Amino acid sequence: MNKKTSAVIMSLIAASAFSLTACSTGDAMEADKAMTNESMEKDSMEKDSMEHDAMMSASYTTYKEYSSAMSKYDGNRVVLFFADDAATSSAIDKTFSEDAASIPEGTTVVRVNLESHQDVADKYSVTSAPTFVELDSNGDAKESWVPESAADLVTGAMSN
Template identity: 30%
Template sequence: MNRRVVIIIAVLAVVIVGAVVALAVSRTPVAQEAAPTPTASTPAPPESEPGEPTAPAETQPTASAGEYVDYSETAIANAAGTPILFFHAPWCIQCKTVEEDILHNGLPDGVTVIKVDYDSNQELRQKYGVTLQTTFVRVDASGEKVESFVAYDDPRVQAVTDALL
């Protein structure tokens, strides 16, 4: 083989490998923090000027703005308002669609959606009878199943809340 052909093939191979690596790096998802993500902002209370009398504190409702949190052993017990388990798989297009809707449009006040990894939580899947990712399970404060909804065909927060709330 001609030396020029070998050099051209080597350069093309380096360019192709570089393009594949660049594409893979650009598609790597950004890691999310495990801290709760409030989906609606609560305005800060107005500050009083020095010397002004302070008004009595308003009684806050027990339910808060909707939250989206990662599953943990204590997530249900710590949930503000109605806990709903979201059986999510990172490879599932519909799961990504629902998650984007949650992050973009938020959740109703008093609802905590708890993201459960579908692939690694087989025991929870069995407990709640989950056989498909995009399943949402409303549970009571003790973790008992109240009802469930599969959002596979309609992956929107509105469809989930219409079905479960």
């Protein structure tokens, strides 16, 4: 073998040895830091990240849930006053319950039964169902309107 061939072979052996050393256990993740289902689930269930995600996404919630934790709902807040015996109310409720994408991003729609929560209806001067009431950051009414469908949430509050 000539000197050039020997040098090339030695270089290849050295490069291979270096590559194998670089890929040794020093580069592997430690077992306790690996992305196991358990660790990923724990990280995704952190309280702060869950609350932030809930605040930023659209949500449809009951008056009881909303009133127990109002501060966790940022963004647009609209109250839907409904009555069980009103066809339009039932259709809007069904749309929001089955298709969260029908609620604009960053909007919380609070479902309030007009008959069960007459005190809340009185506060916002609501006398018929369905009625949407858009709230400001203090919980005061900004605007109210009577919808014909769930789509009127967008054309009512979000057009201001």
